[in-house]
Each structure stands twice: as structure tokens, then as C-alpha cells.
Amino acid sequence: MKPKTGLNQNLKTISKIVEWFESQEELDIEEGLRKAKEATEVIKETKKMLKEAENEFEEIKKTLEKD
Numbered sequence: 001m002k003p004k005t006g007l008n009q010n011l012k013t014i015s016k017i018v019e020w021f022e023s024q025e026e027l028d029i030e031e032g033l034r035k036a037k038e039a040t041e042v043i044k045e046t047k048k049m050l051k052e053a054e055n056e057f058e059e060i061k062k063t064l065e066k067d
Contacts, residue, residue: 010042011046017038020035
């Protein structure tokens with residue numbers, strides 16, 4: 001498993017993968033599959049990070065509402 005990266009880095013990685021697919025005139029199936037798997041993992045990690053951020057914002061909101 002690769003080390004945890006930041007949200008911005010994940011978005012850059014996804015963007016690079018999309019650019020790679022868009023730049024292919026003749027798709028290398030094996031490389032495309034590898035990139036699709038990589039994108040899937042990065043997207044899963046990004047969704048988890050966004051959920052964690054959402055939870056943090058909810059906690060902050062609750063704290064502010066108490067005061």
C-alpha cells in the first residue's frame with residue numbers, strides 16, 4: 001500500500017490519468033488497465049479524505065452552535 005497523500009496530490013494524479021487516456025490515439029490495454037486500477041484506488045482514498053473533512057467541518061459547526 002502506498003503512503004497516504006494529500007487531497008491536492010490525489011486530484012493531480014487523477015487529472016494526469018485522465019490526460020493520459022485522452023492523449024492515447026491507440027490505447028495500450030494493459031497500461032490502460034493499470035491506470036484504471038490506480039485511478040480507482042486514488043478515488044477511493046480521495047472519497048475517504050473528503051468524508052473525513054466533512055466530519056471535521058460538522059464538528060466545528062457543532063462547536064460554534066454551542067457558543
